[in-house]
Amino acid sequence: MTQFGSEYADDSPWYTKGDGPYQAWRKRKLVQSNDTASASGPVEIRDLANPSVTEQAELVRRCNISNGALYACAKAEGDSEIVRDQLRGFADALGLRIAEKHRSAGRQGIVALTPSDKKGQRGYIPYSKKAINWHTDGYYNGSDERIRAMVLHCVHPADDGGINQVMDPEIAYIRLRDENPNYIDALMHPQAMTIPENREENANLRPVSIGPVFSVNADTGHLEMRYTARTRSIAWRDDPITRQAVAFLQGFLVGGDPYIQETKMQAGHGLLCNNSLHNRTGFDSKPDTDSARLMFRVRFHNRVSGD
Numbered sequence: 167m168t169q170f171g172s173e174y175a176d177d178s179p180w181y182t183k184g185d186g187p188y189q190a191w192r193k194r195k196l197v198q199s200n201d202t203a204s205a206s207g208p209v210e211i212r213d214l215a216n217p218s219v220t221e222q223a224e225l226v227r228r229c230n231i232s233n234g235a236l237y238a239c240a241k242a243e244g245d246s247e248i249v250r251d252q253l254r255g256f257a258d259a260l261g262l263r264i265a266e267k268h269r270s271a272g273r274q275g276i277v278a279l280t281p282s283d284k285k286g287q288r289g290y291i292p293y294s295k296k297a298i299n300w301h302t303d304g305y306y307n308g309s310d311e312r313i314r315a316m317v318l319h320c321v322h323p324a325d326d327g328g329i330n331q332v333m334d335p336e337i338a339y340i341r342l343r344d345e346n347p348n349y350i351d352a353l354m355h356p357q358a359m360t361i362p363e364n365r366e367e368n369a370n371l372r373p374v375s376i377g378p379v380f381s382v383n384a385d386t387g388h389l390e391m392r393y394t395a396r397t398r399s400i401a402w403r404d405d406p407i408t409r410q411a412v413a414f415l416q417g418f419l420v421g422g423d424p425y426i427q428e429t430k431m432q433a434g435h436g437l438l439c440n441n442s443l444h445n446r447t448g449f450d451s452k453p454d455t456d457s458a459r460l461m462f463r464v465r466f467h468n469r470v471s472g473d
């Protein structure tokens with residue numbers, strides 16, 4: 167069940183009526199995030215299908231601090247079917263439970279994001295060359311189908327463009343709360359964001375999805391975020407503070423923030439994250455050819471935790 171920030175225990179950083187526990191958490195979070203960002207390039211993975219114990223520990227450590235880790239596998243495999251199997255091994259090694267019942271999921275529950283005119287993909291932005299706005303994955307899913315982690319893995323980069331930006335949702339929370347704690351309460355409202363039902367091309371009906379932007383997982387105590395910057399087929403709760411909060415959030419995502427990471431992934435590179443905010447720029451590459459941009463996406467129900 168969703169809780170408002172004011173309903174958390176007064177020793178929780180998520181409690182919005184007091185400031186002490188939040189300030190302590192915030193300070194630790196920013197120091198650790200800075201240290202991690204400045205000290206490191208991507209985590210080098212020798213064998214994607216079998217990450218070593220040391221490699222796994224470093225991926226988990228970075229995800230614990232900033233909810234995401236870029237990695238680079240020096241030996242990039244060219245055959246995408248082999249990469250599918252490797253990614254499955256990678257996810258299994260990290261204890262991640264593949265979530266995808268997605269209509270476009272292929273073998274191993276992995277979705278191939280590439281420009282496509284295929285039925286069910288034509289007209290959808292992920293399968294085009296267009297830019298994708300800031301979002302977290304599965305923002306239209308019901309609360310029992312939450313996406314808590316994902317991997318974006320580059321099989322073949324675009325000739326030009328296709329740059330991803332990534333932001334830790336906890337940093338977004340900090341930006342909003344520092345500006346106005348009432349923004350947090352507005353975005354934790356159980357009716358903050360509504361995505362209307364949608365009739366998909368295969369005639370399946372995706373039900374309406376109503377829920378908060380920020381919520382705290384009752385089992386893990388971790389902050390989770392559900393967000394899209396889309397402006398069509400979305401209804402924000404109709405009150406001034408919600409509108410201001412959404413405008414402020416959109417403002418720093420588009421305007422830039424020192425904690426936004428930007429990457430143009432090369433073949434064998436990827437992002438493992440706890441469903442961080444992300445976007446992509448538009449790109450140029452020839453559709454349905456071997457040289458088209460091809461990214462694999464795998465979504466998971468559980469977080470990266472190393473357990």
Ligand SMILES: [Fe+2]
Binds near residue numbers: 302303444
């Ligand atoms: Fe996404």
